[in-house]
Amino acid sequence: MLIYVVLFFIFLLGPIFIVVSISFTETEFVAFPPQGFSWKWYQRFFEYEPFIDSFIVSVELAIATALLAVALGVPAALAVTRGRVPYANTIMTFLLSPLSMPLIVVGFALLFYLSALGLGVSFVSLLIAHTVISLPYVVRTVAGVYRGISPDYEESAAVLGANRMQIFWYVTLPMIKPGIFAGMLFAMLISIDNLPISFFFGSADTNTLPVVMLSYLEHQFDPSVAAASSIQLIVAIIGLFIVERIYGLDAMAPAS
Amino acid sequence: MSSNNNTDRQSLELVLRGISKRFGDVVALEPSDLVVKPGVLLSLLGPSGCGKTTTLRVIAGFEAADTGSVLIGGKDVTLLPPNKRGLGMVFQNYSLFPHMTVADNVAFGLRMEKASEQEIKRRVGEMLDLVQLPGVEKRFPNQLSGGQQQRIALARSLVTNPSVLLLDEPLGALDKNLRETMQFELRRIQNTLGITTILVTHDQEEALTLSDQVVVMDQGRFQQIGTPSEVYESPETRFVSEFLGTSNLLSGDISAPTDSDDRKVTLQYGEVKTVIESPGAPSIPAGPATIAIRPEKIVLSKRSPEMRNVLQGIVKGHVFRGSYHAYEISVAGRDDPIFVYDQAGERSTDAVHPIGSGVYLTWKRENSVVLRD
Numbered sequence: 196m197l198i199y200v201v202l203f204f205i206f207l208l209g210p211i212f213i214v215v216s217i218s219f220t221e222t223e224f225v226a227f228p229p230q231g232f233s234w235k236w237y238q239r240f241f242e243y244e245p246f247i248d249s250f251i252v253s254v255e256l257a258i259a260t261a262l263l264a265v266a267l268g269v270p271a272a273l274a275v276t277r278g279r280v281p282y283a284n285t286i287m288t289f290l291l292s293p294l295s296m297p298l299i300v301v302g303f304a305l306l307f308y309l310s311a312l313g314l315g316v317s318f319v320s321l322l323i324a325h326t327v328i329s330l331p332y333v334v335r336t337v338a339g340v341y342r343g344i345s346p347d348y349e350e351s352a353a354v355l356g357a358n359r360m361q362i363f364w365y366v367t368l369p370m371i372k373p374g375i376f377a378g379m380l381f382a383m384l385i386s387i388d389n390l391p392i393s394f395f396f397g398s399a400d401t402n403t404l405p406v407v408m409l410s411y412l413e414h415q416f417d418p419s420v421a422a423a424s425s426i427q428l429i430v431a432i433i434g435l436f437i438v439e440r441i442y443g444l445d446a447m448a449p450a451s
Numbered sequence: 452m453s454s455n456n457n458t459d460r461q462s463l464e465l466v467l468r469g470i471s472k473r474f475g476d477v478v479a480l481e482p483s484d485l486v487v488k489p490g491v492l493l494s495l496l497g498p499s500g501c502g503k504t505t506t507l508r509v510i511a512g513f514e515a516a517d518t519g520s521v522l523i524g525g526k527d528v529t530l531l532p533p534n535k536r537g538l539g540m541v542f543q544n545y546s547l548f549p550h551m552t553v554a555d556n557v558a559f560g561l562r563m564e565k566a567s568e569q570e571i572k573r574r575v576g577e578m579l580d581l582v583q584l585p586g587v588e589k590r591f592p593n594q595l596s597g598g599q600q601q602r603i604a605l606a607r608s609l610v611t612n613p614s615v616l617l618l619d620e621p622l623g624a625l626d627k628n629l630r631e632t633m634q635f636e637l638r639r640i641q642n643t644l645g646i647t648t649i650l651v652t653h654d655q656e657e658a659l660t661l662s663d664q665v666v667v668m669d670q671g672r673f674q675q676i677g678t679p680s681e682v683y684e685s686p687e688t689r690f691v692s693e694f695l696g697t698s699n700l701l702s703g704d705i706s707a708p709t710d711s712d713d714r715k716v717t718l719q720y721g722e723v724k725t726v727i728e729s730p731g732a733p734s735i736p737a738g739p740a741t742i743a744i745r746p747e748k749i750v751l752s753k754r755s756p757e758m759r760n761v762l763q764g765i766v767k768g769h770v771f772r773g774s775y776h777a778y779e780i781s782v783a784g785r786d787d788p789i790f791v792y793d794q795a796g797e798r799s800t801d802a803v804h805p806i807g808s809g810v811y812l813t814w815k816r817e818n819s820v821v822l823r824d
């Protein structure tokens with residue numbers, strides 16, 4: 196048991212620890228163990244425009260993606276789980292299919308498709324592409340939570356006079372909230388971290404942080420990239436922390 | 452449905468006309484008719500899978516019947532969705548909304564009707580008084596015991612003054628003691644409101660003690676409809692007789708029906724032929740037939756009694772069950788023993804008829820019940 200814990204720390208948390216510690220080095224180059232302590236690479240992050248611009252794009256994109264994926268994914272998950280939809284299983288498989296395709300392929304295909312539609316390289320295209328790959332996470336967590344809720348609640352509400360809209364609003368929605376929240380968080384993390392898709396839709400004002408970091412690394416190799424990674428990490432941790440405080444992380448484990 | 456001032460909606464008659472339902476190949480409900488008079492508490496009683504829940508769900512509107520119609524107070528509601536039928540329903544697991552307080556749960560039906568907050572407050576208070584749980588308004592369902600949740604579920608279903616109350620095994624999840632208390636509670640509340648009620652149960656005792664009318668169901672068919680004493684004392688089919696508790700079944704040959712209210716059933720045990728008299732049953736044709744006799748209707752005696760229906764046997768077993776002696780008696784030429792419950796007249800735990808002794812069994816003519824198969 197102990198050995199697993201040790202291995203876990205070495206292989207999963209080790210790299211994170213190294214990246215974070217490098218970001219505080221005083222040296223002009225990537226050095227581990229770091230030497231001295233300074234905030235200068237963080238300062239550089241905030242002063243170097245491509246970083247800060249793409250960071251803002253990434254955050255905006257992540258939030259928009261999460262909202263759109265929820266708006267599309269929740270009705271789909273409800274309908275497929277309990278609505279009397281023909282071929283429900285097939286539709287579910289289809290909704291989850293982006294999970295099982297290489298992202299490069301999805302990105303490439305979407306670039307062609309969205310260009311043909313005249314959207315080309317734009318924030319809207321980026322949003323659509325990110326929504327496609329985040330949707331499975333929302334559908335899955337929401338369907339998982341919804342499946343665990345007995346239909347009796349909705350039927351009780353119906354006998355008490357509630358119409359479909361009222362049932363959804365007063366009964367279903369509050370009960371699937373943990374699933375929606377978890378799905379939203381997943382969508383944000385998937386979006387903020389994504390490189391392969393974003394790469395296809397990169398331009399001066401649609402570059403996301405990972406894309407900028409990659410191109411930065413091609414020319415320079417200084418610790419500011421470590422600072423950028425650490426900032427991304429902090430965003431993710433804050434997200435997880437919020438979910439944990441509101442629902443507990445159990446909510447993120449889809450009930451089977 | 453406009454129902455703002457529904458405080459004294461009267462209880463209505465419920466009628467099922469030729470209702471049937473199948474799921475693929477499974478016939479959940481054969482074409483069935485039923486009339487539940489206003490204010491009557493009727494039980495649907497039957498084994499698992501016989502179609503009780505399906506019947507209730509057709510009445511509530513969750514399942515569309517394949518044939519037939521549902522009438523509430525003379526109005527055809529067959530095509531109305533559940534939220535337009537004005538019914539009350541309690542599910543087996545109560546299904547109280549976990550994210551709402553007790554008060555909000557009970558108020559739900561009124562909010563859907565857009566009742567005023569003042570009216571809601573008053574009605575919720577009334578309902579909590581009715582189920583004898585005042586003061587729990589601010590609690591959440593998971594802060595209540597099973598029995599309390601049950602009462603709140605009942606309060607929630609009654610708050611809109613439904614015309615018919617549907618209960619699907621409402622006491623199924625409670626332990627035995629609580630169950631009995633709640634049975635009385637349920638009956639008291641139902642009497643107070645005089646609401647037409649359908650109770651689904653697979654517990655014979657519950658159905659017999661609680662209801663005005665019992666429908667015994669088997670394999671999607673209403674086997675018998677009657678008062679508790681009718682279905683208990685005069686079961687019409689073998690299934691009903693067996694399902695409603697221990698009955699001795701005697702197979703024999705029945706004489707042709709006559710004008711006089713009298714049938715003769717000949718039993719053949721080994722070499723011995725015995726003729727049993729029983730009342731009319733004009734629908735049963737001559738030929739092989741089964742009669743049922745309840746254990747508590749049989750009288751034992753040491754000497755041959757001056758009666759018509761007499762069998763002779765030997766005591767094989769005896770237990771004292773607090774208020775009666777249960778005997779197991781074997782009759783020569785018959786495979787199954789005959790059970791006899793003898794009221795313990797004298798306060799003695801000893802058998803009046805010791806094991807191994809010979810006895811005569813006898814019963815009144817009207818206690819031989821001819822069964823349909």
Ligand SMILES: Nc1ncnc2c1ncn2[C@@H]1O[C@H](COP(=O)(O)OP(=O)(O)OP(=O)(O)O)[C@@H](O)[C@H]1O
Pocket residue numbers: 474477478479497498499500501502503504505506653
């Ligand atoms: N939605 C459904 N799809 C397919 N078959 C069903 C469905 N609902 C019920 N059935 C079948 O119909 C028959 C009657 O079911 P029903 O639920 O009415 O029984 P029940 O008398 O309520 O049983 P229990 O006492 O176990 O609750 C059963 O054979 C059941 O398997």
Ligand SMILES: [Mg+2]
Pocket residue numbers: 503504505
């Ligand atoms: Mg049932």
